[in-house]
Amino acid sequence: MQFKHPEILYALFLLVIPIIIHLFQLRRFKKVEFTNVNVLKALSLQTRKSSQIKKWLILFTRLLIFSCLIFAFAQPFFSDKSTIKKGSETVIYLDNSFSMQAQGANGSLLNDAIQDILKHHEQKEQISLFTNTQLYSKTTVDAIKNDLIKLSYSHEQLDLDAAILKAKNLFSESKNSNKNLILVSDFQSHNNAFQFEKDSAYAFKMVQLKPRSANNIAIDSAWVSSKSTDIIELKVKLSSNSSDFVNVPISLFNEDKLVAKSSVKIDDETVTTFSLPNNQDIKGRLVIEDQGLQYDNSLFFNIGKPELINVLAVNANEDNFLKRIYSEDEFNYTGLDIKGLNYNLISEQNLIILNEVEQIPNALKIALRQFHSDGGQLIVIPSENDISINSYNNLFSDYAILKLDSLSTSEKKITSINYNHPLLEGVFEKRITNFQYPKVQKLYHYSGSLGNPILSFEDYSSFLLERNNIFTFTTAINTVNSNFQNSPLIVPIFYNIGKLSLNLPTIYYTIGQSNQIDIKTNLGQDEILELKNKADVIIPLQQTFNSKVELFTEELPETANIYSVFNQDSILTHLSYNYNRKESKLNYLELNNSENYTLNTSLRDVIDDIKIANNVNELWKWFVIFALGFLIIEMLILKFLK
Secondary structure (H helix, E strand, C coil), X not given: CEECCHHHHHHHHXXXXXXXXXXXXXXXXXXXXXXXXXXXXXXXXXXXXXHHHHHHHHHHHHHHHHHHHHHHHHCEEECCHHHHHHCEEEEEEECCEHHHHCEECCEEHHHHHHHHHHHHCCCCCEEEEECCCCEEEEEECCCCHHHHHCCCCECCCCCHHHHHHHHHHHCCCCCCCEEEEEEEECCECCCCCCCCCCCCCEEEEEEECCCCCCCXXXXXXXXXXXXXXXXXXXXXXXXXXXXXXXXXXXXXEECCEEEEEEEEEECCEEEEEEEEEXXXXXXXXXXXXXXXXXXXXXXXXXXXXXXCEEEEEEECCCCHHHHHHCCCCCEEEEEEEHHHCCHHHHHHCCEEXXXXXXXXXXXXHHHHHHHHHCCCEEEEECCCCCCCHHHHHHHHHCCCCCEEEEEECCCEEEEEECCCCHHHCCCCCCCCCCCCCCEECCEEEEECCCCEEEEEECCCCEEEEEECCEEEECCCCCCCCECHHHCCCHHHHHXXXXXXXXXXXXXXXXXXXXXXXXXXXXXXXXXXXXXXXXXXXXXXEEEECCCEEEEEECCCCCCCEEEEEEECCEEEEEEEEECCCCCCCCCECCCCCECCEEEECCHHHHHHHHHHHCCCEECHHHHHHHHHHHHHHHHHHHHHCC
C-alpha cells in the first residue's frame, strides 16, 4: 500500500493521548470498610468490572476511528510500482467553440465536459489543458478550477490536425511516461477530414459529446435587396436543421427600439423582408428566440448615408459610356478634357481614367505617381491614333506593367475571360461557352508584361490586364475601333473597378475573416482611428493616405456588436461585426473506434479508464466508511452496554 501524503501518518503518534487519558481514568479505587454491607459490596464489585470492560471497548473503537481518519487523509492506494515509476502524463484539448452550446444531459456540452474534469480528475495531479483560446500547461485541476468555471465560448476553432500538433508539444520529452491525449469536442462535419497516424508514444482518446437534439434555427445572413428614394428593402435569410415547419418570431431593433416584428414559417431555409426608411441611419439588430445554439440568434447590421466614390476621367474621346456606368447614386463622376485638367482634383479622387489621351504630360505622370502611392486606382486606355508611346512607357515603367511597341491593324476577337480574377468575382454564375465575343480593329503589340490578364485575345495576348491596381487596355475601346462598349462585359468591368477603388463599409462584417475597409477622412499627424462601443476600445491595423484610411480587421474585434469609428471625439461611421455561421448546422462526423484511437461519448469514463490503466486503486473512501462504522459501534456500546 502506498500513500499520496505519507507525512500525515505522523499523526498516529497522537493516538497515545487518548490511551493516557483512559489509563488515568482507570486508577484504583480506595476501599472503605462498612459493617453489614456484604450485599452492597458484591454489587459494587460487579459494577466496577463491567465499567472497565465498557471503557476499554470505547477506547478501542475511538482509536480505530482516529486511525481510519488519519489513513483517509493520507490517501492510501494500491498501484503497480512499475507504473508509478514510469509515470503518466495527460493533455486535454477542450473544444469551446459555439457548437458546444448545444444542450447535453446536464446543460451545455461544454459545461458537461468541465464538470467531468472537476469532479473526476485528481485535483492535485499534474495536467495540461488547452482550448481554442486558452492554454494551461503543466498545472492542476485545482489551480485552474475557477478559470474552467468561467470559460466562455469562442468563435475560433482549431483544426484537429493543429490541435493534435499543439497537444504533442505539451508533453515532456520523456520516452518512459504514459502519454494520454484526450480530444473533447462534438466534432462537427465542417472540420476537415483527418487521419490519425499511428504513434506508439501516445494514447489518443476521442470524446465525442452528442447533444440531446440537433435542431437549431439561425439568422444566416442579411442584405439590402433594393433601394428607392424613401424605402430600403432588407432581406433576411433564416436556416434550420429541423425537417418540420416551425413558426419563428423575428424582431428588428434600431439600437434599443423595436421597429418591426414578424413571424416566419421555416423548414430548411427561408427569406423574409423588412422595409426600412431611407432617410435615417440604422444601427440594426435582428433577434430570434431558439432553444438551440444561442450565438446565431442575433445579427447586427448598420445602414447609413452612402459615401460616393470619386471618379475622374481625363478625356480625349467621348465618355458617355462612363457617365452611364458611374451613376450619381454611387459615384461622384467628373469628366474633363486633358487641356482643362485641374491637377488639384487628382488627390481627391479614388479612381482616375486616362481615356484615350495621345500624350501623358510629365506633370500628369508625377501627379499620378503620387495619386497611386496614396492608394488610388488607375485605368489606362490608349488611343488608336498616333500616340506618344514613350510617354506611356515612361508611366508603365514605374510599375513594371508592360512596354508598348508598334500598332497593329489586324482584327482580333476577345475570347478568354479570367474568371478567377477578383474583379470578376460573383459576376458569372457559370463559365460561358456560347459567348458573342467582342472584337477590335487595331491594337498595340507589347513586351515585358508582368500584369495579371483579365481579358485576352484568341492568341492569348492581353486585352485588359492589371498590376498594382493599375488596369491597362492594350487598345482603344471607342465605337470606331471596337464593339466592346456594346458588350455585356463593359459594365461589370468598369463598375467593379470603380467599387474596388474604395472599399466602403458594408452592412456588416464577419469576425475571423480578413476585412479591408476604407474610411474617407483626412487624419492629422499622430492621429489614429479607433473602434468603440460601450464595452470595448479597439485600435485596428490601419494605413493612412491623403483622402482615406484603410482599416484591416481579422482577429479583432472578438465580440459581435456595432462599433463606432472614432477620430478622437468625432464619430465618422459605424461598423457591424457578426460571428461566422459555419457552426449553425449541427452536422457531426461519423466516428468509429480505430486501432489508432479509442472513441467514447463520456469524458468521465475516459478519466476513469486512465486511472484503471495506471493501476491506481484509491482506498481513502474505504477508511472513511470504516471510521463511520466504528463511530456507530461506539454509539451502540454507549447506549446498550450496561
